[in-house]
Amino acid sequence: MRTSNQKLEGNTIVNDGFKFSGMITGSTSIISGGYFVLHGTCCRDLFVEPGSVVYIHGTVLGDVYNRGGKLEVYGTIGGNLYRISGTTFVDENSMINGHRINSVESKMLSESETVAE
DSSP states (O other), X not given: OEEEOSEEOSOXXXXXXXXXXXXXXXXXXXXXXXXXXXXXXXXXXXXXXXXXXXXXXXXXXXXXXXXXXXXXXXXXESSOEEEEEEEEEEOTTOEETXXXXXXXXXXEOXXXXXXXX
16 A cells, blocks of 8 residues: 655546545545555545545545445545445544544444535
8 A cells, every 4th residue: 555645736636545634635535455554634525435444543524425425434524424325434533524423423324415515
């Protein structure tokens, strides 16, 4: 798995194993075969495509769209979280759109469910 703590300008596509603790100034798409561990910051939206795996421990300033991958949220999402397809877990200590997720809300989201709209 490759790692980086640099600033990446513009939009980014991840199609391999990538542990990231820097800043991405654009949107980020994790496509089939991508395995993304975010400890840094994504300044725009993040897209989880079918066949990908994403762990958010850091911050996404925009919205997060799970379109069919595996997504686990432990960090902060500044916008909304949309589960269109795939599996999504939201930890009780995460923050979404300014709201702390408590232990009652921590769960696997059902299809087409949105958190903190």
